[in-house]
Amino acid sequence: xxxxxxxxxxxxxxxxxxxxxxxxxxxxxxxxxxxxxxxxxxxxxxxxxxxxxxxxxxxxxxxxxxxxxxxxxxxxxxxxxxxxxxxxxxxxxxxxxxxxxxxxxxxxxxxxxxxxxxxxxxxxxxxxxxxxxxxxxxxxxxxxxxxxxxxxxxxxxxxxxxxxxxxxxxxxxxxxxxxxxxxxxxxxxxxxxxxxxxxxxxxxxxxxxxxxxxxxxxxxxxxxxxxxxxxxxxxxxxxxxxxxxxxxxxxxxxxxxxxxxxxxxxxxxxxxxxxxxxxxxxxxxxxxxxxxxxxxxxxxxxxxxxxxxxxxxxxxxxxxxxxxxxxxxxxxxxxxxxxxxxxxxxxxxxxxxxxxxxxxxxxxxxxxxxxxxxxxxxxxxxxxxxxxxxxxxxxxxxxxxxxxxxxxxxxxxxxxxxxxxxxxxxxxxxxxxxxxxxxxxxxxxxxxxxxxxxxxxxxxxxxxxxxxxxxxxxxxxxxxxxxxxxxxxxxxxxxxxxxxxxxxxxxxxxxxxxxxxxxxxxxxxxxxxxxxxxxxxxxxxxxxxxxxxxxxxxxxxxxxxxxxxxxxxxxxxxxxxxxxxxxxxxxxxxxxxxxxxxxxxxxxxxxxxxxxxxxxxxxxxxxxxxxxxxxxxxxxxxxxxxxxxxxxxxxxxxxxxxxxxxxxxxxxxxxxxxxxxxxxxxxxxxxxxxxxxxxxxxxxxxxxxxxxxxxxxxxxxxxxxxxxxxxxxxxxxx
Ligand code: DGJ
Numbered sequence: 056x057x058x059x060x061x062x063x064x065x066x067x068x069x070x071x072x073x074x075x076x077x078x079x080x081x082x083x084x085x086x087x088x089x090x091x092x093x094x095x096x097x098x099x100x101x102x103x104x105x106x107x108x109x110x111x112x113x114x115x116x117x118x119x120x121x122x123x124x125x126x127x128x129x130x131x132x133x134x135x136x137x138x139x140x141x142x143x144x145x146x147x148x149x150x151x152x153x154x155x156x157x158x159x160x161x162x163x164x165x166x167x168x169x170x171x172x173x174x175x176x177x178x179x180x181x182x183x184x185x186x187x188x189x190x191x192x193x194x195x196x197x198x199x200x201x202x203x204x205x206x207x208x209x210x211x212x213x214x215x216x217x218x219x220x221x222x223x224x225x226x227x228x229x230x231x232x233x234x235x236x237x238x239x240x241x242x243x244x245x246x247x248x249x250x251x252x253x254x255x256x257x258x259x260x261x262x263x264x265x266x267x268x269x270x271x272x273x274x275x276x277x278x279x280x281x282x283x284x285x286x287x288x289x290x291x292x293x294x295x296x297x298x299x300x301x302x303x304x305x306x307x308x309x310x311x312x313x314x315x316x317x318x319x320x321x322x323x324x325x326x327x328x329x330x331x332x333x334x335x336x337x338x339x340x341x342x343x344x345x346x347x348x349x350x351x352x353x354x355x356x357x358x359x360x361x362x363x364x365x366x367x368x369x370x371x372x373x374x375x376x377x378x379x380x381x382x383x384x385x386x387x388x389x390x391x392x393x394x395x396x397x398x399x400x401x402x403x404x405x406x407x408x409x410x411x412x413x414x415x416x417x418x419x420x421x422x423x424x425x426x427x428x429x430x431x432x433x434x435x436x437x438x439x440x441x442x443x444x445x446x447x448x449x450x451x452x453x454x455x456x457x458x459x460x461x462x463x464x465x466x467x468x469x470x471x472x473x474x475x476x477x478x479x480x481x482x483x484x485x486x487x488x489x490x491x492x493x494x495x496x497x498x499x500x501x502x503x504x505x506x507x508x509x510x511x512x513x514x515x516x517x518x519x520x521x522x523x524x525x526x527x528x529x530x531x532x533x534x535x536x537x538x539x540x541x542x543x544x545x546x547x548x549x550x551x552x553x554x555x556x557x558x559x560x561x562x563x564x565x566x567x568x569x570x571x572x573x574x575x576x577x578x579x580x581x582x583x584x585x586x587x588x589x590x591x592x593x594x595x596x597x598x599x600x601x602x603x604x605x606x607x608x609x610x611x612x613x614x615x616x617x618x619x620x621x622x623x624x625x626x627x628x629x630x631x632x633x634x635x636x637x638x639x640x641x642x643x644x645x646x647x648x649x650x651x652x653x654x655x656x657x658x659x660x661x662x663x664x665x666x667x668x669x670x671x672x673x674x675x676x677x678x679x680x681x682x683x684x685x686x687x688x689x690x691x692x693x694x695x696x697x698x699x700x701x702x703x704x705x706x707x708x709x710x711x712x713x714x715x716x717x718x719x720x721x722x723x724x725x726x727x728x729x730x731x732x733x734x735x736x737x738x739x740x741x742x743x744x745x746x747x748x749x750x751x752x753x754x755x756x757x758x759x760x761x762x763x764x765x766x767x768x769x770x771x772x773x774x775x776x777x778x779x780x781x782x783x784x785x786x787x788x789x
Contacts, residue, residue: 057206058165058185066098067163067187071208074353078131078189083114084159086189086202088129088238092299093355102240103128108319112138127320129238132191132202132217134158135231142268142316142326145219146231148335149196154230158191158200169205169214174559174566176306176593177348178214179372181207197223205348210368214306216348221338228551229336233328234305234349240322245291246315247358247697249283249615254603254636256280256584257615259697263291264317272312272330276501276537276554277581278588284311285588285619288325293357295693296737300354300361303327304619306373307347308590309558310334333540335551350589358618359692359737366621366691373589374624377573378596382683383623384461385413385676386528386656390420391604391630393660395428399444399451408661410458412672417455418463418530423448424520425475431498434470435477437516439523452524463528463578464520468513469561470499470534477512483543484509486553496535504560505553506544514567521572531565531595533581558590565594578626578654587616597624597654604630604658605637606649607773610704610721613652614693617706623687627653629675631660643668645775647675648719651686652706655679682717682779685710692737694718702726709738713756714782716745720766721775735763740782748779756782 059068066089069076077089077099090099105122114137117123125139135143136155147156166186171177189202199222205214215235221227244264248271249257262269271286273279284305290298303325305311310330317323327349336344350368354360371379387409389402397419406417422428423444425436433440439448452462471478471485478485478500485500487493493500503509520526542553568575579586579595583602591598601612609627616625627650632640650656657672664672679686689708695701702724709716716739720732739745739756746753754764759780766776 056185057183057208058187058204060163060165061098064098064100066100068098069187069204069206069213070094071206071211071213073355074211076204076213080160083117085125085128086131086158086160086191088131091237091301091351092353111140114138127322129240129322130236131189132158132200132236133324134193141318142236142314142324143231144217144233144236144326145200145229146331147196147198148228148230150225153196156196156198157193158198159193161190161192163190164188172216172345172348174562175345175347176373176562176590178205178207178212178306178350178368179376181209181372183208192222196227197221197225198227207368207372210371211352211354211364212368213351214348215351217346218343219338219346220343221340224340226340227338229338229344230334231328231331232336232344232346233326234346235303235328235351236324236326237301237303237351238322238324239288242323243291243321244288244323245293247287247289247618248313249285249618251280251283251615253280253582253585254601255608256587256601256612257283258611259615259618261697264288264315264323266317268314268316270312270314272310274310274330274332276309276540276557277533277586278308278311278590279536280583280585283587283619284313284327286313286325286327287358287361287618288315288323289358295359295696296357298355298357300358302350302352302361302365302619304350304365304589305347306350306589306593307558308561308586308588310554329555333551333554336555337549337552347590358697362618362693363690365619369589369592370621370623370688373592374596375569375594378576382687383576383597383654384415384528385679386416386418386463387414387661388418388420388530388628388656388658391635391658395422397422399446402451403454405661406455406458406460408664409657410460412661412669413676414460414657416461416463416528418465418528419451420465420530421467421532423464432472432474434467434472434499435475435502437466437520439520448520448524452526456525461527462525463530464526465530465532466517467532467534468517468564469502469504471502472499486537486539486541487543488539488541491539494538499535501535501537503542503544503557504564505542505556506560510560510564514564517568518571521575527574528576528578530578530580530599533586535582562590562594569594580626584612584616587620592620592624597626599626600653603636604628605634605639606641606646606721607639607723608637609649610723613649614704614706617691617693622652622691623654625653626656628656628658630658631663641773642771642775643671645721645773647671648775648777649721651675651679651682652719682708685715685717690738694734694737702729703732705732705734707736707738709736713738713740713743716780718764718778718780719775722769722773725770725774729768731768732766733763736760736780739780744783745780746783748781753783754780
């Protein structure tokens, strides 16, 4: 049993292989947080100390005990307006206008497994999952909150969410409903968050949490390029491989907020969930609301340790099961090769050239439908533009399959151009404010996915295309932020539901497509990596990491992404030089090594390659196919520290059984007479002997990990090296 209640003390202990999470309801019914961290015996009740602190008042029934204040106690789901002046997890408006919520313990259930979350992406049952449901209630407003804790013992993960139910006879309006709140009563923490912009997503920034409030989030109707729904709290001295690190990742793709508050005594609270700005969800009597899930994890083995926990849970329990073990195809995408300028013959020429280099799939990007020769028109009209292609989509896809390749197609399902038949027929299907001209971005508006008829229409239109040709892959794009989030189908008092209902509509569409085409692989995308989150990963096993395909920039983007997300989810392609985003020239070898830290593919005009380059690409595809299982399912390690402003970037994959390792290094700054790049390997068996492939050199695992490996001085523009170490059969006697 990984969830245990000590009946005599009332302490709940949630245990994973290396971690412990403890809580209990005290005698007034306040659910106290006792501990989260490295697994340890005993009960941490002794950490709760009471002190009379001025201006931190007391619950009415405890006014004689001036040491007892909600304002100073660590709690599991803090209410609002009743004495805890720190961040609330919940804010509810009752019919009489009161916004106070005081949640007290009512009971619990412990269940084997976990229930599905209807309509919401979630962490899938892992066989040994157990669930604790705590029931809290505010009898005055009739709000019941069920706190859910799903324990994933092998992954060192606890998934939290809340279900809020209106048990009153009146209407309640949820203005804030966090997925989780975690108090860290002791310790000083750094926060690492992942900010960015289009073409430069998920840049880690580490900063000391100051007193007061710090927050990150998105109000763009999407998880966004700008702030990923993932934060890490770590000890001040934590490094990539040492120290205590906590992660909190939302399984959600819409507006989100991660808030932290360091209070008067230095205690830290972390609250994460749907962004409360603009959110107002009405619950009629008896109705309930499910928050998105938050994946919590702890590692005492530094940031790399924490990342590996997230990689494992996302790979094994979040992405669609069917794709867990499946080797993804090496693909060529038409976007940077042709943009909107193509016909079927050109695409077929790309396919033939790619096939000769053993590339397995051709993806036809934007421009194949409606009237779409640039980005001013056509979105929403998902009918094949046979005039432009010069043939039907079926014929094109059959001919590509005839070459022995599979075929993929681009969609941007949630968008519409004003210049489209769809918009002309249904202008009210776009999100727009009454009487106001909407914000336009890339000439497009956002469809109102909160309306069932819109979801049904898009589903029908996509199915017609997918049924009309052999299509194994869909690239699902989303190319603007959501503004004017007003639904013409909803009353004034319900507009605060639109943004979340929009996400529910998108998730429903994805789920219906997954169900109807279980073999179809959907790659998420949003102007690159604007919706790179665990919510999308529930439907899409991989997501295009960034529109920036420059190998040097990608080093940072992919490294930043790796803190939370596995490389098997990161769409990464080799593109042409000079690079279309930066104008930089990097060697083909370097571009190949960088794209191999992702779901490898190409995004260039293969007809423009020299014979020498074609030969090199054949070698890259062969290498990738050989290393794919290690890259996709091995342990990933960032080598070197986050803030190293070094001359090179290095990373590696190690087989979980220590049998092999693949080490990659790219020089960003080559120096005359410079030092030798040096890395310490990770994840090897210390007592085993390893051979460096292609040489007779042998090393002990311990030597490679503790003394490290020094690379030769590399020369030229952005040179790169990749080393494959293979464990020898016999063991070293050390
Ligand atoms: C943005 C994507 O990230 C690109 O890869 C490409 O698909 C374009 N959209 C097409 O409009």
